[in-house]
Amino acid sequence: MAPNEATIVFDRVNKFFYLQYQKTLKELVQALFFKEKTIEKIHALKDVSFSLKKGETLGIIGPNGAGKSTLLKLIAGVSGPTSGQVKVSGRITPLIELGAGFHPELTGRENIFLNGVILGLTERYIRSKLEEIVAFSEINPEFIDMPVKHYSSGMYLRLAFSVAVFTQPDILLVDEILAVGDTAFQKKCLDKMAQFQKEGVTIVYISHSMDQVRQFCHRVIYLNKGEIKYDGKPEKAIDYYLNDIKHHS
Amino acid sequence: MKQQHLTLIKYLTLREIKARYKQSFLGLFWVVLNPFFQMLILSFVFSKIMKVGGLGVPYPIFLYAGLLPWTFLANGLASSMGSLVANASLIKQIYFPRQILVISTLLAKAFDFCLAFIIFLLLMIYFKLTFTWYMLLFIPIFLIQFLFTYALSLLLAAFNLFYRDVQYLFNLVLTLWFYLTPVIYATEFFPARYRIIFKLNPMAVFINAYRQVLLGGSWPNFISLSIGVGLSVVLWLIVQHLFQKLESVFADVV
Numbered sequence: 001m002a003p004n005e006a007t008i009v010f011d012r013v014n015k016f017f018y019l020q021y022q023k024t025l026k027e028l029v030q031a032l033f034f035k036e037k038t039i040e041k042i043h044a045l046k047d048v049s050f051s052l053k054k055g056e057t058l059g060i061i062g063p064n065g066a067g068k069s070t071l072l073k074l075i076a077g078v079s080g081p082t083s084g085q086v087k088v089s090g091r092i093t094p095l096i097e098l099g100a101g102f103h104p105e106l107t108g109r110e111n112i113f114l115n116g117v118i119l120g121l122t123e124r125y126i127r128s129k130l131e132e133i134v135a136f137s138e139i140n141p142e143f144i145d146m147p148v149k150h151y152s153s154g155m156y157l158r159l160a161f162s163v164a165v166f167t168q169p170d171i172l173l174v175d176e177i178l179a180v181g182d183t184a185f186q187k188k189c190l191d192k193m194a195q196f197q198k199e200g201v202t203i204v205y206i207s208h209s210m211d212q213v214r215q216f217c218h219r220v221i222y223l224n225k226g227e228i229k230y231d232g233k234p235e236k237a238i239d240y241y242l243n244d245i246k247h248h249s
Numbered sequence: 250m251k252q253q254h255l256t257l258i259k260y261l262t263l264r265e266i267k268a269r270y271k272q273s274f275l276g277l278f279w280v281v282l283n284p285f286f287q288m289l290i291l292s293f294v295f296s297k298i299m300k301v302g303g304l305g306v307p308y309p310i311f312l313y314a315g316l317l318p319w320t321f322l323a324n325g326l327a328s329s330m331g332s333l334v335a336n337a338s339l340i341k342q343i344y345f346p347r348q349i350l351v352i353s354t355l356l357a358k359a360f361d362f363c364l365a366f367i368i369f370l371l372l373m374i375y376f377k378l379t380f381t382w383y384m385l386l387f388i389p390i391f392l393i394q395f396l397f398t399y400a401l402s403l404l405l406a407a408f409n410l411f412y413r414d415v416q417y418l419f420n421l422v423l424t425l426w427f428y429l430t431p432v433i434y435a436t437e438f439f440p441a442r443y444r445i446i447f448k449l450n451p452m453a454v455f456i457n458a459y460r461q462v463l464l465g466g467s468w469p470n471f472i473s474l475s476i477g478v479g480l481s482v483v484l485w486l487i488v489q490h491l492f493q494k495l496e497s498v499f500a501d502v503v
Contacts, residue, residue, distance in 0.1 A: 017501040024414035073500050077344040080497035092343075100338035105268040117260045118343065120253060147271065173342075 006087075007171060007202045008052040008075055013084035015045040015070055015226075044070045046226040048084075054170075055200040059207065059217030059234060061241050067226040068206045072096070072173050075204060090170025090202070093119060095177050095189075099160030104149035108139060108159055111148055115163045129166050137162035157181050158188070165192055172196060175206045190216075210238050257345060258353050265357035280361040281368055284320045288313045291433055304435060306464045310372045314463050315432040315456045317365055318391075322398050322452060323423060325358040329402035330409050330416055337503040347496050348489075351406050355399055362391070369463070379466065386462040386469065393478055394455045400485035403492045410502050431456055451477045 018039045022028040031038050044067045052058055060068050073079040074086050076094055101118040102111045112133055116126040126133075134144055137158045139151075148156060157180060177189065193216070196203065207213050213220060213234060220237035222230040230240045270277055288309055295301045296308035304311045332354040333340065333347065340347065373380065409415045430452045436444055447453035454477035458469035 017498065020411065020502065023412065025412045025418065026414055028412065073341065076342055078341060078500040094342040096342040097338045100342060101336075103264050103268050105271045106264065110264075110267070114260050114264055117253075117257050118339065118345070122253070123256060 005054055006051040007054045007090050008204070009085070009087040010048050010050050010074075011085040011087075013045055013048045013074065013081045013086055014043070015067075015074065015079070016082045017042055017044055017070075044226050045074070045081075048226075048228055050221065050228065050231055052202060052204070054090075054202055055197075056219060057197055057203040057205060057217045059205045059213040059220040059237075060223060061207070061210070061213060061220060061237060062223035062229075063245070065225075066223040068223055069175060070226075071223065072175055072204065072206060075171070076173055088171065091120065091168065092171045092173060093164055093167045093169035094173045094175075095161070095164055096173060096175045098157055098164070098177060098180070102148055102156070102160060105147050107146055108134075108144040108148055108151070111159065112163055115160065116167075119164065119167045121167060133162050133166050136165070154182060154185060157185055161185075161189065161192075165196075169196070169201055172201055172203045174203060176208065210242070214238060254346065254349060258349055258356070261349065261353035262356040262360075265354055266360055269357070277364065280364050284313070284316050284365050285368055287320075288316055291316075295433060301434070306378065307376050310369070310376055310378070311435070311460070311464065312433060313369055313372060314460050315430075317362065317369060318394055318456055318459055319427065319430065319432045319452065320365065321358060321362045321394070323427075324361065325355050325398045326402055326405060326419070326423070327416070328358060329354040330405040330419065332402075333406045333410050333499065334413070334503065340503050341500050347499060348403065348492065351402050352399065355395070355402055359391075359395065378464070381466040383462045383466055383468065387459055390455060390458045390462065390469065390474075393474075393481055394451075396485055397451050397455070397477070397481035400481065400488045404488045407492055407495050407499075410499060426450075426452070429453075448473055448476060451480050 019042050020039055021037055022031050028038060030036075048067075048071070060071060062068055070079070072094075074081055075088055076092055077086075077088065080086075099111075099115070101115045103114070106114065109130075112130065113123065113126055117123065134141060137155075139155050139159055143151070143155070148159070151159070161177075172193070174193070181189075190212075193203065197216075205213070205217060217234050219232065220230075220234040221228055222237040222241045224241075224244065229244075230237045291312055292309040295312070301308055329351045332350045336350050339350075405415060405419060429446060430450060431438075431447065436447050436453065436457060439447075447457070454473045458474050458477075461467050461469045
């Protein structure tokens with residue numbers, strides 16, 4: 001792909017979804033009987049347009065319920081837009097819930113293969129990178145053939161992170177993973193992400209830590225109630241956001 | 250289907266199988282012992298107490314030939330129903346065809362079916378029954394049953410994402426269905442004018458076909474079987490279409 005070409009394009013994207021008030025049939029029948037509300041239509045993203053070039057790091061900030069995670073789901077392709085167009089090109093690696101595909105009963109090695117395949121890697125590639133993945137995770141090779149249920153939470157996270165970073169992503173989707181893990185893990189993540197930045201990987205970064213956003217992103221979108229309130233320089237976006245918080249409290 | 254998807258199916262199926270066998274001390278044996286003990290208890294009740302006979306083969310093996318496919322259906326549906334909910338965190342962050350989660354769960358159950366089938370072969374030796382070439386027909390019959398079970402699994406798995414108590418309703422339906430299927434009895438026990446219900450029940454069709462090829466040493470009833478195949482294919486096509494339409498909202502509702 002040529003540099004400066006847009007890798008992510010959102011063109012007047014609207015996303016509605018239905019919030020279900022009842023999660024069981026039993027509750028649903030009761031609600032219908034008493035004529036209660038059963039579903040509510042939520043306008044999660046309102047006319048969102050932006051495009052992101054290869055190698056850019058975009059921060060997304062905003063209060064809870066602003067639509068940040070919905071935006072990420074649309075980029076990841078796990079959820080479709082109600083109207084408008086989403087175009088994404090390149091290999092996507094999510095760093096959202098680390099170790100989502102892990103099974104506690106399987107060994108570290110088995111989980112590396114399982115998660116690698118889920119992330120779209122071939123068996124042959126994983127086999128060729130196995131030693132590097134284990135080394136990067138800093139897990140003692142003695143433990144690699146032990147079920148991961150015996151791992152500490154730190155080891156678990158490091159292993160999952162390690163598999164994810166060996167996927168050679170074009171686009172990295174990051175949602176608050178730095179909130180989990182200790183300081184050493186956070187530093188490891190930030191270092192690796194800085195390296196990805198240098199290598200020209202496109203990064204979309206959701207965080208509540210304004211310091212990290214300021215330090216890390218080239219560009220920031222401030223999202224509120226599904227609308228883009230500001231799209232541009234990180235400093236300005238953060239000021240705008242913090243100002244809004246002040247006025248509302 | 251892409252190579253990568255096949256690899257994914259392989260790993261998810263292995264995950265199911267390995268995880269289960271590592272979890273319990275008896276591991277593999279549970280799978281085999283479960284239908285076996287069910288067979289022992291039911292055999293005792295029906296052949297010793299109620300004295301069921303006139304089947305041409307000993308009741309225990311007649312029963313086991315019906316329990317085997319029924320267990321696959323019941324366990325397959327029960328576990329694939331929860332397969333999407335159990336993998337919610339994957340569904341929310343990474344895209345791959347969601348059917349893969351359902352089919353992997355079902356393939357793990359097919360593995361159980363194969364293990365339990367070994368017991369069937371041992372029972373045949375124990376009861377000194379003759380092995381025939383017709384027995385090989387159980388493979389295509391199983392493939393048809395697999396398609397039927399898969400179609401129902403897709404439907405239940407998707408529905409379970411929206412309403413989590415579908416399984417209680419499902420258990421009730423399954424119990425009724427069990428008694429309307431010739432698992433513990435033979436269709437011949439029913440008055441001829443009521444036997445139409447077995448023609449419309451694919452599970453009855455499959456179980457009769459299994460018994461014909463495994464124990465009867467004959468061809469299955471092709472007319473009944475083709476109704477079963479027809480129903481399975483139509484159901485699968487409809488459900489597949491529905492599933493693909495719903496797929497884009499799965500990540501919003503889990």
